[in-house]
Amino acid sequence: MTERNNNESLPGYEKIKSILNESPDLNCRKIEAGQVGIHIIFMKNLIKPEILNEYVIKYIEELSVEYLHYTYLMKNIPIEEIKVNLEEQEVISSLLKGFAYIYFLDEKKAFMVNCANPIERSIEKAETESLVYGPKISFTESLTSNVKIIRQNLNDYNLCTDEIKIGERAQKQVRIVYIKDIANDDTLQTLKERIKQLKTDNISDSSVLAQCLEDNHYSFFPQFILTELPDRFIYSIINGRIGVFIDGSPVGIIGPANFFSFFESTEDIYLRWSLSTFIRFIRFFAIVGSIFLTAIYVAAMTYHFELIPSKLLFIIGQSRSHVPFPPLLEALLLELLIELLREAGARLPSKVGQTMGIVGGIVIGQATVEAGLTSNILIIIVAFSALGASSAPIYEMGTAVRIARFPIIILAGVWGLNGIIFGICILMVHLLKLTSLNKPYLAPLYPLRMKDLQYFLIRLPHHFYMRRPLVNRPKDSIRLKERLRNITDLDEF
């Protein structure tokens, strides 16, 4: 360890005080042991007093005077993390992280020790994503605790967590988590370059980071998976994806993502294959119905009443007869009403929010039908669309679907069924063009990889899953060397 004599640049107490704008939390413990004067400078609310008292101050007090100089203390102080060879910028930022600055007055040298006391939330059940089966803990805001959870559940020595610091004004630590001999090198390189090229003040949360890293900023559809659940994180990493954590955010980013991965839930693995396949199909149909059902209603009422089957004709006609608005306006009003209800229910405190939801859903809906402002068939359709959009396991995709619905309704109101087909074409081309970390968004549907369809469209029993999905182009694609169970090994009668 070479020592650098930066006597001029190492600041003393006065200088630090002026840089930190006379912060009242800045304290200085001056210790005089014989001839030697040591200043211990720290931010009072950021350190753990026990560490400072027990391991720094008490240790220094108990040492005899001949050992009280820079070199000895630096090499022997009983704290696990110290920083030497400091520059002024680093001193300030470390002080603000909870380090104590030990400054030797005569030698004009200093080092820093870690006494940080970070605020940590205890590990609790996940709130925004919920599972019926499976582990339920969620990540917390502390980066170290998150990485600890990952390591505990996946103790492969090839699990790498690379560190990058981003942010100009408030530097935050970003960790890239991946398994070295599975993850694809090109994807990793792209991700690292993008993170390094970010020049911004402050990234407050990982969702902000995800938005900055996206391939196409204007698209409705999310290009990264954001998750709070460690088991989903680990599942993706084992399959070859790459995860990103940022300090201060309980949400982990996973990329590259493709369209079908937003319909996967880790519960699909925990439940048996028959139920999971069925539920996956229900999700697809729900999302498709959610986007197009209201639009089909608007198109049929405005332009194509010939489509209505004869038995429904009279009922539908009657239900529309009192409504003063054209169908397009009626549908848009109801959709906006439902969005308003959803937003109000989310902002109010939980007890009031639930009542609001029920009141809104039932009473207002009923009242508008009675008053003749909407038709009751439309209420059913809009309610179904709202339900369908909520069935996406990842919240971002649900929001994307909710927003994507509105242009299609407007197209249907302007051009009828032709408009809906134009909408389908635009959606199709948009999804085809979209990439996530330069990987095509619609894989494995296009480019077609038949072997991967068994992962994304349906769920087969576990002994079929001997390889990893090819969409992530993993380096080591074999998961099992031999089948889980030898099927011919049945007992003889």
Next chain:
Amino acid sequence: MKKIVILLCSLLCTACMAPEKIIEMQGISTIIGFDLLDDNTYKGTISLLQFDRNEEKTSVTLSADGTTNKQIRQKLEEQTSHDITSGQLRTILFNKNMAETVGISSFLDTMQRDSSISDLIFLAITDNAEETIKNKNYEEYPEIGSYIYQLLDKHEKKEMLVNSNLHDFITTLYEIGIDPTLPMIKNANGVAPSIDGVALFKDDKIVGSISLINTLYIKLFTNNKAFLGDITVEIAAEELEKRGMAELNLPKSDIYKITLHPIKYKGNIEIKNEELVHLNAMISVSTLELQPSTSVKNKDSLNKMEQLIGEALNKEFGYILEELKNLNTDPIGIGRKIRSVRKYSYLTEEDLRQKYSALKIKPNIKVEIKRTGTVD
């Protein structure tokens, strides 16, 4: 820059909306009827659905006169506040008079050209279309159009009618060697309209009619899975005794009735030569009713019974064929079959018509009694 241009263009496009046809603004009529008043003047009647929840009436009937279809339509528009559209039109009724004298093909041409009129609408002949549409004695349906539609639909699904919709009618009309038919609807005061036989056409004019039961003879050769209905055959009792089938203590002139329920059938037209055509059919039946009841157990008497029934059917069929030849109409499609044989494919429509009246047609129906119900 590109995005701005696209946005501008799309905004421009949204200004050019298609003409709206909002459902409650439409006067939706599901039935229209045409009557012939005198030379070239027709009367059109429609029944419009009323969507008002508070009103008691669920439909309104309108009539207007005119010389063409579209003129009648325009005059009907003047009488109501809704847009009259034909998107949900399901049935067209024609006056029998009109079908006899003028023919219906001019109206059918309009219907075909109009894309908003489906090819599956039902056509029917009735005595007075206006009266039928104004009839209030229908069952639980909202208005007369739905009732007549359901009536015809049920019969069509069970394939009781030979042709009933626009597509079928026009296909058969334009085909060389077969003549179309249409159902006839009877309308009497105080009761709901009902089906009363099938009208026979030659080109697009009615020449006669045949009862619904007797259409079985046509359906044997034109449809594959038609519902033939329960056939009642009358055999003179003496025939039974002549063949030694059963000792019945009946007076000689009495008639022995047997009702058959067809299960499967197969029919084909066999062209023997230019003058002779065999109409072969094999019907598997189960006997439903024997009046008076006897038992037909052993194989011998069964065969004889089958023979007797076959003869009775052939006789009846023969009468019907004679009548068809007199009317010079060919709903079975014998001409079409003649033309499909390589030797005769050069024959034109006029040739076929000329030949038809001179053709010797021999019916040859065989019956196979498969089951006799739950009692033997």
Next chain:
Amino acid sequence: MKSNIRFVNAFMAFYIIHTSQIGMGILGVPRIVYLESKKDAWISILLSGLFVSLITWLMISILKKNEGGTLFEIHEHIFGRLIGSIFNFLIVIYFIAVHYSITISYVELSLTWGYEGVYEWVWVLALLILTIYAVSGGFRVVTGVCFLSFLLTIWLLFVVYRPLQTINLTRILPIMTTTPSEIMKGVVKSSYTMLGFETLFFIFPFIKEKNKLQLFSQIAVWFTTILVLITTVVSILFFSAKELEKNVWPVVSMISTVHFSFIERFEFVAVPLWILVIFPNLCITLYISSMGIKQIFHIKQKYGIWLISIIPFICSFLITKRVDNNYFFDQIGKIGFFLWFIYPIFLYGITIIKSKINTRSRRR
């Protein structure tokens, strides 16, 4: 425009070729061929399919012998820059004409079935903007459009099941009653429908596995032939003679006799759905014409597509009547027949002669 990976699997060649053959032609082909060959229209179509298959085989040999490259590059290579550019320009004009013919044909269909009052240029503009958006994504997006629209519309084939219940076999008997010359006239008329396989000339450099290309293109061409054959045969069995001659779009009329319990008039769903069938055709023709413009004038493709799209838009004000359109389609069918059925034979001959000259000059 990001640099998309420009290679696709040979498996995708099936979808590209098949979807660029199936367009608006299949809706009217039973009537057109029936007018020439009457009951033996199916023989014309089989012969046509055979012809197309042979020409495809020829095309792939031409492409392989010329060391891969699109037809534009082959023209410049064989005929020199000036004459090659003239040929290329004619081909570009052909593709722009085909693009417009498909667009206006669909617009006519759509305006007849339910959208009476709309101006033609509105639909044309909307379709053009969609196509530009798709083509600006590069070749990979165009292939994806072909693949996805095939998946989304192939189920329409099963709708044919319902008319099969009411057919009558005597309408197609007796067979072989028409003269061979009438059958050959039917083959020429069906060429407008079967055209589309010429995209093979232009996608060759983008295919990854060139040896599998032959297999997939032949499958595509025969699949199209079988589809057209099925629709023709079912149409002949379903409609009577005079009706088939009158009906402009017999396939749509056939679809309209299908009755589902939850949709009253299915053809009002099938006609808008047909946009998904013609969308790949429009994308591919625009892509090929912009590729040609790039070869001749060295304008980048992303500007070329805007330039080219102006032409159909202007035409939509001029050529809109049914009678004009029919004449237009006829001419395109004839030109296409000569260009893609007869011309490859000459090209093959020239290629063989040139390669023989090359080997002789190398030996010297």
